Amino acid sequence: MTQSIDAAVEPAGGALPADDALYRKISLRVVPFLFLCYVVSFLDRINIGFAQLQMKHDLGFNDAMYGLGAAVFYVGYVLCEVPSNMLLARFGARRTFARIMLLWGIASVGTMFVRTPAHFYLLRFALGVFEAGFFPGIVLYLTYWFPGPRRAAILSVFFAGVAVAGVLGGLFSGWLMRDMAGTLGLAGWQWMFAIEGLPALVLGVFALTRLVDGPAQASWLSAHEKARVAQVLAEEEGGAGRHPHAAGALRQALRTPQVYLLAFIYFSLTCASLTLNFWMPLMIRDFGITDVLSISLYTTVPNALGIVGLIAIARHSDRTGERRRHFAFCTIAGGVALVLLTLHLPSFAAMLAILSCATVLIFAALPIFWTMPSRCLTKAAAAPGIALVSSIGITSGIVSPWVIGQIKVHTGSMDDALYLLTGLLLASGCAVLLTMKERA
Secondary structure: OHHHHHHOOOOOOOOOHHHHHHHHHHHHHHHHHHHHHHHHHHHHHHOHHHHHHHHHHHHOOOHHHHHHHHHHHHHHHHHHHHHHHHHHHHHOHHHHHHHHHHHHHHHHHHHHHOOOHHHHHHHHHHHHHHHOOHHHHHHHHHHOOOOHHHHHHHHHHHHHHHHHHHHHHHHHHHHHHHHOOOHHHOOHHHHHHHHHHHHHHHHHHHHHHHOOOOHHHOOOOOHHHHHHHHHHHHHHHHHHOOOOOOHHHHHHHHOOHHHHHHHHHHHHHHHHHHHHHHHHHHHHHHOOOOOHHHHHHHOHHHHHHHHHHHHHHHHHHHHHOOOHHHHHHHHHHHHHHHHHHOOOOOOHHHHHHHHHHHHHHHHHHHHHHOOOHHHHOOHHHHHHHHHHHHHHHOOHHHHHHHHHHHHHHHHOOOHHHHHHHHHHHHHHHHHHHHHOOOOO
16 A cells, blocks of 8 residues: 555656655555555445345345445435536635545445435435545545546556555454444444444545635645645646636537447446445355355455455556557456356366456456546646546446346347457457557
8 A cells, every 4th residue: 555655656657756755645645545545435335235245135126126225325326426526626625535435434324224215315325426536536636636647557556556455345344243243233334334334434524624615725735745745736727728627628528429438438347346336245145155244255256356356457558658468468368258258167267367357357457447548638628528537437336236237137048248248348458458548
């Protein structure tokens, strides 16, 4: 983790020698807390993947109902992503992040009281609404501190948080569900939602004292350091000569075909990554593991390897400056690994190894993808274009869980879903190879 943060503060072109120490200081002060908050947010988003091992039986839900519950989270998320960032710009990061964490913590804890499908859908939708804008808000907040050349490595730290959340979920969710079951008359999955939702409430309160709205409010920066941060950002904005939120820039982005190509690529990639986040516990159960604690512990293996692989492949891509072939390798090989899961080999170790390979490759493709939009789009279209790519692409969270749930209900297997995901991954990898410029 420290190495990832240090990598993010290498001096950019034209930077002063003292900037290295300044941005290391900012990174160590700003990034760890936000990283912790993001891990907690993603854990609260994916822990229903573990809860389904008990919750479906207790409440009489089928896979289609459960998949729909996962999908409605993203309905609320997509609808409120842009408004949430507008509120951050108006009211400041400190109050906005505190509001987001407190409300999503309440919704997450409230899931322990679900009794009907309608309750489940409502709370998942509310969780999406409340959490909407958290990661985009982090991206916006980082622009208040770091110039463009320093931002990419910082963001890669947060992508690793997805796999970290998977590891933590695997370590704790199964234990809570098995050993807390029956305590005070509550089911194990109820205790899991209650206990894993509490950190968001604590962090929400802590955000009010830990975070500041920007460098100007940071008491831990000297006047000279604040002036230097402001100067670097002003030079960057002045050099770009753009107004990223202007109506003309948005119209240009809407007329840019590559925006929609990038959105399709991101949609295809996140269909696969979200499937791993949500369905991995059930996939491991289908490998022949029945104990809920064992299932959750085995999920830590693909996720832990995903952290290492994501960082290693991203660093290699940065070191070589090559993006297209790295991305295509990850998506195409990741798709092949998903197909191999349909062989249903009798060896549990072999199946877990294949799942781990798929996880490493698919997770590693995410930070590589986000180096492409700013290189493919004009400066005027970049800011609104990237927002459109994110908003359109993340609709995969609405489509993927529901479709996979329907497939599993009607076929009794995930095989057809894995074939579909492989096709999307192959299409995204080929699209990058055939359409993106070499420098992207």
